[in-house]
Amino acid sequence: MSLKIYLPQLLLERLHYRIDDIPPYKTVDNELESFDYKIDVFYWLLYILVNPKGCSLKEKDINGFSFIPLSSEYLKKNIGNDYINYLRYLINQGFILPKNNYSINQCKYFHLYNCTHINNSNSLYSFTKKINNTYQSPVNIRVITNSKNRKEFNYVEITFSKYSKIYSNKKKSYELQLGRIRKSPHHIKTMWNHFKSNMVFDNCEAERYCSKFLNKNMEEIERRLQNNEINDDTAVKAKNILLNKYINRIATVNNLKNPKKNKSWLFSRKGTNRRLNTNLTMMASDLRRFIKGYNNLSYLDLSNSQPVLFNAILKRYEENASKTLKIQIEQYYNSTINGKWYEDLSKVFNCSRDEAKQKWMLIAYSKNNQCLEIKNEFKKRYPEIYNIIHNIKKENYREFSISLQKSESKIFIDEICKELIEQGIQPFSIHDGVIVPKTKKEETYQIMIKVLYKHLGGIPVVDIDGVKRYPKIAC
Numbered sequence: 001m002s003l004k005i006y007l008p009q010l011l012l013e014r015l016h017y018r019i020d021d022i023p024p025y026k027t028v029d030n031e032l033e034s035f036d037y038k039i040d041v042f043y044w045l046l047y048i049l050v051n052p053k054g055c056s057l058k059e060k061d062i063n064g065f066s067f068i069p070l071s072s073e074y075l076k077k078n079i080g081n082d083y084i085n086y087l088r089y090l091i092n093q094g095f096i097l098p099k100n101n102y103s104i105n106q107c108k109y110f111h112l113y114n115c116t117h118i119n120n121s122n123s124l125y126s127f128t129k130k131i132n133n134t135y136q137s138p139v140n141i142r143v144i145t146n147s148k149n150r151k152e153f154n155y156v157e158i159t160f161s162k163y164s165k166i167y168s169n170k171k172k173s174y175e176l177q178l179g180r181i182r183k184s185p186h187h188i189k190t191m192w193n194h195f196k197s198n199m200v201f202d203n204c205e206a207e208r209y210c211s212k213f214l215n216k217n218m219e220e221i222e223r224r225l226q227n228n229e230i231n232d233d234t235a236v237k238a239k240n241i242l243l244n245k246y247i248n249r250i251a252t253v254n255n256l257k258n259p260k261k262n263k264s265w266l267f268s269r270k271g272t273n274r275r276l277n278t279n280l281t282m283m284a285s286d287l288r289r290f291i292k293g294y295n296n297l298s299y300l301d302l303s304n305s306q307p308v309l310f311n312a313i314l315k316r317y318e319e320n321a322s323k324t325l326k327i328q329i330e331q332y333y334n335s336t337i338n339g340k341w342y343e344d345l346s347k348v349f350n351c352s353r354d355e356a357k358q359k360w361m362l363i364a365y366s367k368n369n370q371c372l373e374i375k376n377e378f379k380k381r382y383p384e385i386y387n388i389i390h391n392i393k394k395e396n397y398r399e400f401s402i403s404l405q406k407s408e409s410k411i412f413i414d415e416i417c418k419e420l421i422e423q424g425i426q427p428f429s430i431h432d433g434v435i436v437p438k439t440k441k442e443e444t445y446q447i448m449i450k451v452l453y454k455h456l457g458g459i460p461v462v463d464i465d466g467v468k469r470y471p472k473i474a475c
Contacts, residue, residue, distance in 0.1 A: 009154040049112035067109035138164035201256040206290040273405035298441040301433025303461040325384040339461035
């Protein structure tokens with residue numbers, strides 16, 4: 001087994017430059033003392049912030065910048081009790097910015113400063129040579145250059161050896177994952193066997209695509225900058241976001257090169273939302289085409305899934321609901337089931353469909369005391385439904401999204417996928433959808449709408465290979 005991660009070259013050059021200039025330290029009785037740091041821990045922390053999706057972490061937009069939630073429990077599990085010393089050093093040396101204080105049901109969020117334009121950095125070559133030649137080094141470093149040979153696009157492959165604590169923790173987590181799979185219901189184990197046998201990737205073509213993806217989008221940023229469509233600050237931010245997207249894709253591709261040997265399979269169902277997270281669910285959608293045989297597969301997913309699935313929760317309120325609430329539930333139901341929710345919401349806010357979708361996300365997933373202007377507008381149109389959302393989030397604002405994800409997981413994993421397996425159809429699962437052989441597309445659709453009808457009381461709109469299919473008759 002080996003463990004590999006990928007980081008921007010400029011970011012690592014800057015890290016080593018700072019460590020060489022100001023060795024890592026910790027605070028003891030208000031005095032600064034050096035500590036016996038492990039370089040692999042610094043690499044791993046930066047990797048989490050560069051590739052949060054690959055670490056099953058969800059980014060949060062705060063004032064236009066992406067922040068990553070890192071709880072003390074998560075950091076202790078992956079790094080150890082001295083994680084705070086590493087974090088403080090990276091904060092004090094200007095690598096990351098913290099946000100929020102620890103409190104009940106909350107954790108600190110961290111933003112990684114951009115690394116596309118970094119000055120005063122030494123060449124990584126000397127550090128690479130030094131690290132790779134060290135006896136029992138916890139890591140091995142290899143710089144991988146982009147085809148256009150622009151240093152700001154280069155990334156570094158870091159291989160963790162068996163001497164690294166990060167490696168040990170990863171190995172332990174992987175073994176726990178396999179243990180959970182062995183204890184899973186039959187249909188989950190069948191899905192796992194299908195996944196590891198058929199998730200075969202065309203790595204060469206995917207890598208070429210990643211390089212083209214980077215170059216094409218970087219050229220577009222440069223074009224917009226030269227035409228004064230964006231300013232320098234916006235361009236720097238856009239380049240940093242693009243570089244992270246590029247490295248996320250590279251990590252996805254490399255994790256599927258030899259996943260059995262490198263223990264890089266991800267197939268885990270844990271946590272409160274009960275979602276099944278896999279290499280596929282963490283993969284950017286534009287990479288799916290490089291799954292071998294993808295042309296013979298069909299992707300069916302629930303359109304506007306989160307608003308639609310909210311109907312399963314609203315059904316619990318309907319029996320004892322007031323006349324006003326029943327009317328609003330019926331209006332909400334008709335709008336979402338027929339795939340018109342964002343169009344109808346755009347009329348409430350007098351905005352575009354895309355803007356309405358963003359406003360719905362803020363209503364549904366922000367804290368109750370946030371985005372009040374938007375929420376008050378929604379409340380005028382759907383006061384009773386707004387109160388239900390507000391009350392669900394009263395103790396913990398994440399509870400609303402968790403309850404929707406639980407419904408999604410129950411419907412798709414426990415029922416739709418289970419019945420597909422029983423009917424001899426082997427699916428790949430992507431949260432609110434499935435990928436199946438094209439020859440089984442219609443049969444899969446019938447199973448999907450049967451289960452969805454049971455939970456929602458109607459047949460919703462389903463996307464099939466990017467085309468919306470509306471129910472032909474009302475049920």
